[in-house]
Amino acid sequence: MQIFRTATCVDSNHPEFTLVFKDEPSTPNTVGWILDHFQNAVAEGTRFVPGQTVGIGWRALRIIERDDRTLGLEERVAEGIWEEHVDQALSDVWLQVEAAAKLGLPEEPDSVAEDDIAAAQVCAFEASTLSLNRLGPDSPQHGVWAISCGDEHDHSEWSAMELFQLSASLPFVTQFLALPPETGLVIDRRWVRSTGGVVAGVAYQGTMLTPDDGIHFGPEPASIGPLPTAHFAILQFGEGLYRTTIGDQHGHPDIVARVTEPAVPGTQESLVQWILDDLQDSLAAGTRFAPGQTIRVGGRTLRVVERSDGMLGLLERVDTDSWEEHVEQTLRDLWYQKEVAASLGLAQQLDFPADDQYAAVAECVNETIPALLLNRGDTSDPDSSGWMVCCLRNHDHGEWSMRTIWDLSDSMPFTTQFLALPVNTSVAIEAPHTTPTGRIGVRALLNGWHLIPAPGSYLSALNASH
Ligand SMILES: [Zn+2]
Ligand SMILES: [Zn+2]
Structure with missing residues (x-):
């Protein structure tokens, strides 16, 4: 879930808008587009009230009042069923604009509405081939x-129905509904993909715009990623001691991950798996590890050592030049970084900087300042993490x-949990010594837009404790 909020409506004495995306928005620029749309309308004097509907492309979204006193938007997901998110409306507009652009036809997503009548x-709903024609003058x-x-x-017989109903029965036609009058399409049902992608032959004013057998429109089938690996068993063989189990089979010493204190409350074993599963998969694939070698785990570096029992151990860095045999600090960093990203709907975009990469830190930043701004920019310098840190x-x-x-x-440990957020993220942090609870306060932006932590998430709990 990803939640964005407008920031300037309050200047016009109007509640802000909160937009919920069920999934990460497929095209980040549509987010800015819709937030701008509301901010500009409010700045120009439009007032929005709960219960009102607003058109986003062909869809009618319903304004609701949220518990946090901002205005939210619901979309219709089925006849009579509304849910608070905007994914469908924005993806429809996007696909309709794309289809028109692909054909060189005018991009007019507002030229139809979901309650328009179709014949x-x-x-046709069961047919193997169907034709769509938008009637001309x-x-x-x-x-x-x-x-x-x-x-x-x-x-x-012919019957009349709302476009919404048509789209619900044949979702793949939605992307064509904003094409202008005198457009005709032929769709072979065999070429409809589960993603909503489809091959269609298209004519405009009686002239074919595509080859007779059509071209592809809509989402491409997702490429098939690496198959999920069935991980091998991990064995606990003592207090806080976990090891791989397939060493013998591969003529390689097993690898031990040691935890001397809980990384975070909860099961240590499942956290240790984050490290040992990957190492064990590598062993199975024939990789060899030798004492002295270093391994990256998230943003940290582990060093391989030989243990007195003949197995290999993992050291983590506890100070600039000091290493100890345990992994709890690495696991703790990883856990918080994953929780922060998940809170903001960015779990798929984690981007760990290496501990020896640089951040640019302003002169005004020291351990005592009340609030910090972390900004991650795009960089082509392999030595730079892209992070810039200054005061607020x-x-x-x-x-x-x-x-x-x-x-x-090391100097500001509370910043670590944010450092794996992706490029174009900004985080404003109130330092722990300035908040009444001694916990940090956080505001996040993505591409300049306010990102609100998902309800029940780690960051939402952190901010609520103020
Ligand atoms: Zn028929
Ligand atoms: Zn400053």
């Missing part, structure tokens, strides 16, 4: 979509110096 031959029903059956048989004041932040991620984490 359909009932047998010669027809008394100018602008109406007609859906006819392409099979050779005695066709059933509006002033000249002074000279910028390069400090390693290790050093930054």
